Amino acid sequence: MENSPLARKLLNIATLNPEEQSRLDALLSDISSVARRHDIISEGDRPERVHVIVEGWAARYKILPEGGRQILAFLLPGDFCDVHATMLAEIDHGIFALTDCKVAAGSAEALDRLIIDEPRIARAMWWAALIDESVSRSWIANQRRDARARIAHLFCELHTRMEIAGLASGRKADVPLTQEEVGDAIGLTPIHVNRTLQQLRSEGVVEFRGRTLTIIDSRKLSKIAGFSTNYLHRSRRLS
Amino acid sequence: MENSPLARKLLNIATLNPEEQSRLDALLSDISSVARRHDIISEGDRPERVHVIVEGWAARYKILPEGGRQILAFLLPGDFCDVHATMLAEIDHGIFALTDCKVAAGSAEALDRLIIDEPRIARAMWWAALIDESVSRSWIANQRRDARARIAHLFCELHTRMEIAGLASGRKADVPLTQEEVGDAIGLTPIHVNRTLQQLRSEGVVEFRGRTLTIIDSRKLSKIAGFSTNYLHRSRRLS
DNA sequence: CGTTGAATTGAAAGTGATCAAGGCGTGTGG
C-alpha cells in the first residue's frame, strides 16, 4: 500500500519503521473534504483536533487590520495545518482551501501521546517544524526584494517543494493559484503581479498562465530569485 | 541554584524534572563570549555544534543579494541559535551579537541523543520551534503594514518576550538596538525609522531613545500594532 | 576638543498602490 502524504513527508526527513508509520496514519484516519475557497480552519477556532492536508492545496492566511489578506504559507499534501495551534487557546489565523481538498483530522491529545511514546516521531516532527520555520524566514527576507525577485522566489520554492512531495518533475507544474493569491502571499497587488508576470514572461524566464507554471530558464529564474534550494532540503537524514 | 536561560525558557512551555534540566544544562556547559557586532555564527559555517544565548542579545540575519541586511529574528537569553542548522550542510544565514554576549555551545550529536532519550525534552523543543515559527509568521504579516504599525508591532513583541524571559517588567525596557537595526528587522531605511519614531513619540505612544524603550500608552500602542499577545504565549502548559 | 557612531533634517526620485475600465474565456441556461 502507498504511504500516506504525512508519512511520505516525514520519510523525507527521517526513517520510520512500519509500526511508527501505521501509528501515525491511524491517528489521522478521519478524512473529510473541503471545497475550494472554504476555510479548513477559521481564525478563532478551538484547537482540539489536528489536521493534515491529504490532497489538494491550502493556504495559511491572516486578515490584516487594514482589511487585506496575507498568505503566510502554502500547504501541500502532507503538511500539518495546525499543530502549533494546540498550544493556543484559539487559532490566530485561518487556513483555506485553494483547491478542493481532502483533509485528515485526529485528536490533538492522541498526537501528544504519540510524541511521548515514539521519540523518533517526535524528532521527525520537530525537524519538520524547523524546516517550516526556514521557509517562513525565507519569506521574511523575500519581502525586502523587488516584485520580480519575489515572484521568482515563490516559484522556485513551490517548484522545489512540489518535487519533494512528488507533485512535479519536469519544467511544468500545476500551480493552482490565481494572480491575486500570489499577490496576497508576497505582498503585491494583483495588478502589479500581473505586470511583473508579463515581464518575466517576456524575458523568457517563467510563464504562469491558467494554473500552469512553466519554467523556461531555470538558471535565470534562480538567479533572479536569489534562490538556494538548501533550506528546504535535509542534507542528512535521521536514522 | 538559578535556572539556566534555556531551562527557564523551556519551563515556560513544559514541566521538566530536575534530572531533565540538568541533562540539558550539561549539554550546553561550554560557555564563551562574543563581542558586540561580531558573528556568533557565520553564513556557511558547518553546523557541528549547537548554540544558545545565555546573556545579551543577538540577531539572526541574512545578507540580501542587493546588499542590504535583513534581520530575521532577535534572540534573547535562552534562545537557540542554530538547532535547525544541524539538518543543513551549511548554515544559510548568520547570527551576530547585538550586545556583548555569552553563548553556550554543545555537540549537535549529543542534543540528538538527548531528544531520543528524553521525550519530554523533545516535545518541549518541538513546541519551542512552533512558537518561533509563530513569531516568524507574525513578521511576515507585519511587513505588509505601514511603517508606524511595523515599528509598533516590533516593540510589542520585544516587550512581551522580555517579560516572559524576565528581562522587563514595567513600562521601560532596555532594548539595545540602533535605529538602523530596527530598520533592518522591519524592512525600512534608518531614516524612515527615525521619522516614524518621532511621530510615535509626538503622539505620546512610545519613546525609544538611547537604548531605552518606554511604553507611554500601551493600549494605543497595541492598537496601532494590531498586536495580540497570544501567539507568544502558551495557554496550556505541558505536563 | 577632535573623533566617531548614531540620530536628524531636507529635497528629489521611485516602486508599487489605488482607482477605474476593458477584454477574454468558459460554463450555464434559454
Next chain:
DNA sequence: CCACACGCCTTGATCACTTTCAATTCAACG
C-alpha cells in the same frame, strides 16, 4: 447554438509612502 454572466486577467493614469542622496547635529569618549 447563442447570450449572458462570472471569474480572472490585462491595461491606463494618478497618487503616495519610502527610498535615496547629501548634510547637519548631537553625544559620548579618548
